[in-house]
Amino acid sequence: xxxxxxxxxxxVMGMTNKKSLKCEQHMGHRAMYWYKQKAKKPPELMFVYSxxxxxxxxxxxxxxxxxxxxxxLLNLHLHALQPEDSALYLCASSxxxxxxxxxxxxxxxxxxxx
Amino acid sequence: GQQLNQSPQSMFIQEGEDVSMNCTxxxxxxxxxxxxxxxxxGPVLLIALYKAGELTSNGRLTAQFGxxxxxxxxxxxxxxxxxxGIYFCAGQLRADKLIFGTGTRLQVFP
Numbered sequence: 001x002x003x004x005x006x007x008x009x010x011x012v013m014g015m016t017n018k019k020s021l022k023c024e025q026h027m028g029h030r031a032m033y034w035y036k037q038k039a040k041k042p043p044e045l046m047f048v049y050s051x052x053x054x055x056x057x058x059x060x061x062x063x064x065x066x067x068x069x070x071x072x073l074l075n076l077h078l079h080a081l082q083p084e085d086s087a088l089y090l091c092a093s094s095x096x097x098x099x100x101x102x103x104x105x106x107x108x109x110x111x112x113x114x
Numbered sequence: 115g116q117q118l119n120q121s122p123q124s125m126f127i128q129e130g131e132d133v134s135m136n137c138t139x140x141x142x143x144x145x146x147x148x149x150x151x152x153x154x155x156g157p158v159l160l161i162a163l164y165k166a167g168e169l170t171s172n173g174r175l176t177a178q179f180g181x182x183x184x185x186x187x188x189x190x191x192x193x194x195x196x197x198x199g200i201y202f203c204a205g206q207l208r209a210d211k212l213i214f215g216t217g218t219r220l221q222v223f224p
Binding site for chain 2: 031040043050055100
């Protein structure tokens with residue numbers, strides 16, 4: 001079982017909807033990440049939070065809005081998405097941002113935008 | 115974004131056979147990681163390598179960090195049906211600078 005928990009597992013939303021993805025970890029990790037993964041491709045980095053502060057935004061469109069309420073929780077707020085945003089959204093965490101802190105991934109949220 | 119060269123792209127093997135896959139880069143890394151991803155799930159960390167030349171095992175899996183720091187390989191011995199999935203290598207400078215390989219899709223036939 002993964003120690004990074006993501007909800008919901010599946011989400012279908014229209015282009016005018018507002019929804020949120022949630023991620024939780026209780027390993028004491030201080031860095032948390034959002035990745036996007038398209039079918040048959042490796043994950044692509046979207047955002048990095050370190051000590052609850054946004055440290056990296058990989059030029060992600062503003063219709064994706066991350067939030068880190070505390071060291072254990074990470075949210076991704078979605079608004080006015082496009083069908084091409086349909087993908088598997090993965091949350092990950094690591095102890096720190098150091099090179100010897102491997103990432104641990106959740107099982108993802110399968111998002112379909114109609 | 116940048117991806118690492120991973121080969122082979124796919125493998126179809128008989129149960130009990132050994133498997134070898136590798137990852138190469140034009141850049142050096144401080145860490146090499148190997149992940150396995152099953153359909154509909156997130157990548158699961160299999161092995162982490164932190165030193166050039168390091169050889170590490172995890173059950174039937176063995177991985178090595180190349181001495182040039184630009185490559186890594188993963189071997190799976192005596193494959194079983196549950197080894198089916200996609201294997202990703204990842205090179206890491208820092209935790210927020212993780213570069214994934216293109217993936218190796220493994221199919222095991224009984």
